[in-house]
Amino acid sequence: MAVCPICLDQRFAPLASIDFGRWEADETGDLHRATELFDLARCRTCGHVMIVTPYDDSTFRRIYLDTPQDPVFWDEMHVGSTAPYADMVEFCLGGAGPVEGFLVDVGCGPGLLLKLLHEERGHALDRLVGIDFNRRLPDPYRFVRADLNRLDADDIPGPVALAFASHLLEHLVDPRAFLRTLAGRLAKGGAIYVEVPDNGHFDPAIVGPTNLINQQHIHYFCEASLTSLAVSCGLAVERCERSVLGYVPRLRMLLRPAETTSAGDTVLRSLAHLSGQRTRLAERLRTLIGSGRPAGLWGIGADFHRLSVEHPDIAALVEGGRIALFDLGLAGRRYAGRTIRPPTDIAKFDGTVFLMPLLGDVRLKMRRFAESQGFPAGRVIDPWLTPR
Structure with a gap:
């Protein structure tokens, strides 16, 4: 049964269904469509929108192995560009130089962000770590193979000065557990950068090209729901920005542990x-x-x-x-x-x-x-x- 990662309720109001399919040939060679439906619903308590169809390991193998895993397609102008990643680093660090502690990119893919941190911002290689399901990160960057849906504190070298989770939370079954684990590895003064598609923004011109509503996106965040998720993990929003780059409506936050008295x-x-x-x-x-x-x-x-x-x-x-x-x-x-x-x-x-x-x-x-x-x-x- 699906559980809302924000309020932990299990009561949902149905919204719609997303179909995911592939062509299969029968013994005569004729094609037919094998289709799965993924049900979208809204949490009846907090309003968070997510897919409530259960995901298991076989589901992830089907929806990821059958779909090429390329970097985020921002638009035609930014194919292979590091400009969006430079923007992320500027959002977090401004003009500051190298920081103490590890810089970790969770869901690092081919490593465009880590490459920029090293080659353009001067961060030492031994302080940069990429974590992902499978290695696409080139040598000599340090890589940790981990199941991001079951991320363990031991998977994360620390203490972490800055962790990046860009266009990742929407793919995870339990983003709450993920953020809590990541927060537990932060150094004093450390921060987490999160970026997700902004589902509080609607523009007919950009609905189609990047297909932001799909079976790989389990969660559909807006500013309110992402803020609530952060707070539920003991994190405070230091900075928040909503913008659009090409076809991608961006919701970006810099999170730090909230100052609380027990x-x-x-x-x-x-x-x-x-x-x-x-x-x-x-x-x-x-x-x-x-x-x-x-x-x-x-x-x-x-x-x-x-x-x-x-x-x-x-x-x-x-x-x-x-x-x-x-x-x-x-x-x-x-x-x-x-x-x-x-x-x-x-x-x-x-x-x-x-x-x-x-x-x-x-x-x-x-x-x-x-x-x-x-x-x-x-x-x-x-x-x-x-x-x-």
């Missing part, structure tokens, strides 16, 4: 921040007690318990009667041998009382209660209030 990091930072706040409250209590002034805590719940565990000396001060405890629901109960007093007793307590709960809504109710009781100014302090 939930685990954020949780740990939050817990450390809260512990720090309790430490600052403990220091204020020590200062008050050390100067001989009475101190109290209002709200004997989970945050009070954490304060006592993290700062045993504060628990000892409570046990010794140096810090008074106030709580509405626990008034009259005893903690560490000390009776918990009702909040109304704060009016006659000659000292400073700190609100103990961290939850904002609880502290708001406590502050309003203090105002309604007319407690002396400065008697009750909310130690958790911070400027926003």
Whole structure:
């Protein structure tokens, strides 16, 4: 069953069918057409368009071995030209010289891009790598033979400074897995250049000459769907351009790993921040007690318990009667041998009382209660209030 590479849904709305066939002769020599249909559909969740007919190894052998594999035909003016590839390099590197790390062309074909990087941009041969199903890359360029539909991290020499995947993603069964694997081999500061036919562009004059809707193109990207695919792989779009060269509507992106903060990091930072706040409250209590002034805590719940565990000396001060405890629901109960007093007793307590709960809504109710009781100014302090 087909799976959308962007949202991973398996529900599709049918669009059309593409026929792929070949002539076969019977025993009399008469020709007849052997035809396969490939069904195009739109993902019902994210709208991505793709062929949903299953592909297997035999399918790939039929559709590729029966069709000559030539470089992308841009138009009559660019047959054998390196101009489109020079444009790709300029898109990624501008006028910069050779970079550190490997430059990898995945789906390198005859190597026009790598040849340009070496001969015109001065990149060392030992830093240039071509990866493809079959070798058409000439010596002395380094070549790695790999099944691009099952690309493994070990297939990619690294760390990769810049990876090119030009007119490749649309051919792969799972471009999401491919991009994730490639991203995992990037050096710090590394990038991925992707180019696909722009299926958000329609021009009757260029629909036919390059046959962009065919059984070899499994996926049909537009700017929105290619962006969504990149984001799903943890990549951010640094640069995007839509243009037309000859008969090919081009959608080009330079992708880099997105700068994100993991939930685990954020949780740990939050817990450390809260512990720090309790430490600052403990220091204020020590200062008050050390100067001989009475101190109290209002709200004997989970945050009070954490304060006592993290700062045993504060628990000892409570046990010794140096810090008074106030709580509405626990008034009259005893903690560490000390009776918990009702909040109304704060009016006659000659000292400073700190609100103990961290939850904002609880502290708001406590502050309003203090105002309604007319407690002396400065008697009750909310130690958790911070400027926003």
